[in-house]
Amino acid sequence: MALGKILWVDDEIESLQSQKIFLEHKGYEVQTLTNGFEAIDFVKENPVDVVLLDESMPGITGLETLAKIKEVSKHIPVVMITKNETENLMDEAIGSQITDYLIKPVNPNQVLLALKKIIDNRRLVAEKTTSSYQQQFRNLFMALNSNPDHDEWMDIYKKLVYWELEMEKSDSPEMQEVLLSQKQEANTEFFKFISRNYADWLHPKTANAPIMSNSLFRFKVLPHVDKEAPTFFILIDNLRFDQWKAIQPFFSENFRILEEETFYSILPTATQYSRNAIFSGLLPVEIEKLYPEQWKNDDEEGGKNMFEEEFLRGQLKRLKRDDIKYSYTKVINHNDGQQLVNNIHNLLNNDLNVIIYNFVDMLSHARTEMEVLKELASDEASYRSLTKSWFEHSPLNQALKKIADKKVNVILATDHGSVKVKTPCKVIGDKQTTANLRYKHGRNLNYEPKDVLAFRNPKDAGLPVPNVNSSYIFAKEDGFLCYPNNYNHYVNYYKNTFQHGGISMEEMIVPVVKMMSKGS
Structure with a gap:
């Protein structure tokens, strides 16, 4: 089996027969043609691993041939072979996405090395x-x-x-x-x-506690807010560390990454707990005490994340930083995103701009509901790829590009991550027991102790007590909590979906990244 199929296009190909034989002895299959027109027709009909293309040919030049080949398949690697080293030619060739170039006269080992670099690189x-x-x-x-x-x-x-x-x-x-x-x-x-x-x-006297949701804003955002340059605190919800790494290259194009760190999401690793803790600077049990009207437990009616701006205002006041001029923007659909793009320049007048972007959470929930998304995000790699594709074309990316030439600080974080669940764990509870797959609270919960971390007194976990005798349980590793009735249907429906609320590295250890614009 050939190491690779090579198309070599040169109007003086007869003089290169010894080089063709050399490559064939090395294990490559080499097809030779003398002009660009034939080359374009050939790649339309035949699979090719690399094209070796002479730049100077009568009829149609190498650059014109290159453009047509890229129209047929932009992924075919093309090595330009040229006598001409002029800068504008090289700029044009590189701009047209050549993979490499060689200067005539070429020797066989030069060509071999170029092919190895391209074809063998992956191996x-x-x-x-x-x-x-x-x-x-x-x-x-x-x-x-x-x-x-x-x-x-x-x-x-x-x-x-x-x-x-x-x-x-x-x-x-x-x-x-x-x-x-x-x-x-x-x-x-x-x-x-x-x-x-x-x-x-969670004990106030613990000196050796990590940065967690409730201390993130105070220690990782507020110290970077100054009057010299606006700070954008962007919270993309449900963004795991590996998903951050997938979108990092888009940020690196426009921003200088200064610190790439992680912090711990509180339990449950769910939006209404961890995100409210970030903006209030409080544990859920403290939020409920200070804001009894605004806090909603899982089993209560009403939105669970409706008061983040009010919580943020309260935190700034407690920290004696209510002199900060700030804005608060929440994006929960594409229309909100377009408004952010249109309004982003107006935000440059503030000291602090909080932007909550609700995309990834929608994706993970939608993935459970929609068969097409189950196909698109069937494993960790495709889940990352989907996140990358979304961000590349998102209004958030467009908005950030619009301020990249300004002097700005950007802090990117999330509220929690998610984990792919595979192992069902049976739980029995009364009618008040919550429906979450990775954590539950209720009275008279019956479960296998080895499957969960249980807090019989929710206050030990910094959580409110929804009902008398309520306890919380958190699923471990890749477990998900199922009721015995209709068990098999429930298990098959949710197995291999991405969920959050429990205890895993993916859910709890999440990114916080500090950046500044390259123009700063």
């Missing part, structure tokens, strides 16, 4: 990735078993995400399986870690 990268991960596997294993603290857990999760993204370049299902297994083992240990430490973190 070589995959082999290198697999080899590097094998070396790192033991280090990660040792880190997992050395009683890591909350900072070390964030580091472990970031490394696992790094390798997950790297493994996408690999064609080794075996190594991907090993990584998946290591990630599952990490989540098992992470659940034990959270079970041991979470309640202590």
Whole structure:
């Protein structure tokens, strides 16, 4: 089997026969043509891995041929071969998306190297990735078993995400399986870690608590608000760290990334708890006490995230920063997004602009409901890809581009992440028990203790007590909580969907990123 199919186009191809034979001996299949017209027809009818294209040919030039080939298939790699090194020619060729270029006269090894770089690159990268991960596997294993603290857990999760993204370049299902297994083992240990430490973190005298939802704004946003440049605090809801890495290149085009960190979402890792905690700077039990009319428990009627701006105003007042001139924008549909694009320049007059973008949460909920989205986001890689595609074409990306040439600070964060659920866990409760898949609260909950973290007194978890004798339970790892009635239908419907509310690295360890415009 040939290493690759090469099309070599040159009006003096007869003089290159020895080079053609050399490449064929190296394992490549080489088709030769003498003009651009034939080349365009050939790529329309035949699969080609690389085109070697002479720049100077009679009839139709190499650049004109290149443009037509890219119309047929923009993904075919083209190596331009030219006698002419003039800058404007090179600019034009590179602008037309050549993959590489060689200067005549070319020797066989130059051509061979160019082909290896293009055709073998994926294989070589995959082999290198697999080899590097094998070396790192033991280090990660040792880190997992050395009683890591909350900072070390964030580091472990970031490394696992790094390798997950790297493994996408690999064609080794075996190594991907090993990584998946290591990630599952990490989540098992992470659940034990959270079970041991979470309640202590909420105690006001705990000095060694991580930054969590309720302290995020005070420590990671407010210190960067100044009168010199407006600060945009953008909260994309339900954005995992790996999804941030998928959209990071779009930010890097226009902004300089200064700090890429993570923090811990509070439990439940659900919007009404974690996001309200971010904007109020309080734990849910404290929000309910201070704002009894605004706080709604799961089983109560009414919107659960209707008062974030009021909570933010209260936090600024308590922190004696109510001199800050701020705006608050919430985007929950495409029309809101277009209004943000149109209004973004007006926000430059404020010290702080809070933008909540509700896309990813809609995607994860929609994915459960819609069969087409189940197909589009069937696994972690496609879920990331869908997020990347959304952001690239989103009004949020358009709006940020419009202010990229201004002197601005940008802080991007989220409220919680999500996890792909696979393991059903039976729970029995009364009529007041909540319907969430990753956590539940209610009276007389009956469950398997090994499947969940339970708080019989919700206040131990910083949570309100919805009813007398209410307790909270949180699913671990990839579990989801199901009732016994209609059990099989329920399990099949929700298995392999992305959910949130429980305890996993994906839900709890989430990004907070500080950036500034490159023009600053």
